[in-house]
Amino acid sequence: xxxxxxxxxxxxxxxxxxxxxxxxxxxxxxxxxxxxxxxxxxxxxxxxxxxxxxxxxxxxxxxxxxxxxxxxxxxxxxxxxxxxxxxxxxxxxxxxxxxxxxxxxxxxxxxxxx
Amino acid sequence: xxxxxxxxxxxxxxxxxxxxxxxxxxxxxxxxxxxxxxxxxxxxxxxxxxxxxxxxxxxxxxxxxxxxxxxxxxxxxxxxxxxxxxxxxxxxxxxxxxxxxxxxxxxxxxxx
Numbered sequence: 001x002x003x004x005x006x007x008x009x010x011x012x013x014x015x016x017x018x019x020x021x022x023x024x025x026x027x028x029x030x031x032x033x034x035x036x037x038x039x040x041x042x043x044x045x046x047x048x049x050x051x052x053x054x055x056x057x058x059x060x061x062x063x064x065x066x067x068x069x070x071x072x073x074x075x076x077x078x079x080x081x082x083x084x085x086x087x088x089x090x091x092x093x094x095x096x097x098x099x100x101x102x103x104x105x106x107x108x109x110x111x112x113x114x
Numbered sequence: 115x116x117x118x119x120x121x122x123x124x125x126x127x128x129x130x131x132x133x134x135x136x137x138x139x140x141x142x143x144x145x146x147x148x149x150x151x152x153x154x155x156x157x158x159x160x161x162x163x164x165x166x167x168x169x170x171x172x173x174x175x176x177x178x179x180x181x182x183x184x185x186x187x188x189x190x191x192x193x194x195x196x197x198x199x200x201x202x203x204x205x206x207x208x209x210x211x212x213x214x215x216x217x218x219x220x221x222x223x224x225x226x
Contacts (some may be wrong), residue, residue: 002157015136031212042120048170071187087204090157102148103214105157 004106006091007026012112021109025072025093032074033056033103034066043090049074050086062076081113117141118206120217127226131150132164133191135220145204148214149178152201162189166208186214195223 013019013035025032027058047057049068060066063081068074078085088108094101119138127133127211137147139158145166164171164178164187171178177190191198207214 002159004157035216043205043216043217048213058199058213092157102160102163104160105150107157108155110155 001041002104002106004091004093004104004108006109007069008109009030009107010110010112012079012114013081015081015083015113016078017081019050019081019111021076021078021089023074023076023091023093024063025074025091026104029093029095029104030072031094031101031103032068032072033094034060034074034076035090035092035105037085037090037108038084038087079113083113084110086113116218117144118204118215118217119201120204120220122219122220124221124223125193126225127224129196130193133189133194133222133224135189135191135204135222137217138185139187139206139215141206141215142185143208144215145208146206147178147180147187147198148205148207149166149176150203150216151198151206152203152219158203161202169223176188182217191222194222196224196226198222199224 004073030051033048035043046060048056066076076077090108091102092105135150148163149161180187201219205214205216
């Protein structure tokens with residue numbers, strides 16, 4: 001158990017809909033990362049927050065957005081969903097030093113768009 | 115542009131032998147590297163890391179080697195065990211970047 005909690009574990013929704021994925025980082029971790037893993041693909045970096053502020057952005061679509069709340073949990077919002085958005089979405093967290101820090105992953109939220 | 119590459123999608127090794135997983139990177143600003151293991155339907159699990167000030171780091175059966183001039187790192191697992199069968203990802207991060215870039219993974223199968 002990495003200490004990173006993600007909900008829901010599985011989600012099935014229709015095209016055009018909107019979903020919210022939630023992540024609670026490890027106790028004491030200030031940084032939260034979101035990654036997407038599509039079928040047979042590597043882990044694609046989406047976005048990172050540090051203590052409530054966006055710190056780095058990767059290949060995140062405009063239809064997707066995220067935020068980190070004062071209690072440090074984070075949410076990833078996916079809207080106008082398309083079939084190609086079906087993927088495993090991982091949240092990870094790390095300690096307050098951003099660089100040279102191990103990041104610890106949650107078990108992921110499996111999104112299926114039908 | 116794939117900054118971190120794992121060119122071998124899969125690898126099969128006999129139990130008890132050495133497994134060598136390779137990773138290449140292109141960005142010379144990367145100075146911290148991590149290896150993760152991932153079982154199906156689970157999140158990646160941290161295995162071992164190495165900073166660019168070192169060329170080797172060892173933790174039990176796992177050793178990571180870093181060749182900065184070649185921009186290459188490798189993970190050695192000795193001896194390999196059937197429970198090591200998983201997908202292995204390397205990741206890189208460094209000065210000036212707050213994100214870790216992952217490779218596409220290598221699926222290791224250890225045969226009993």
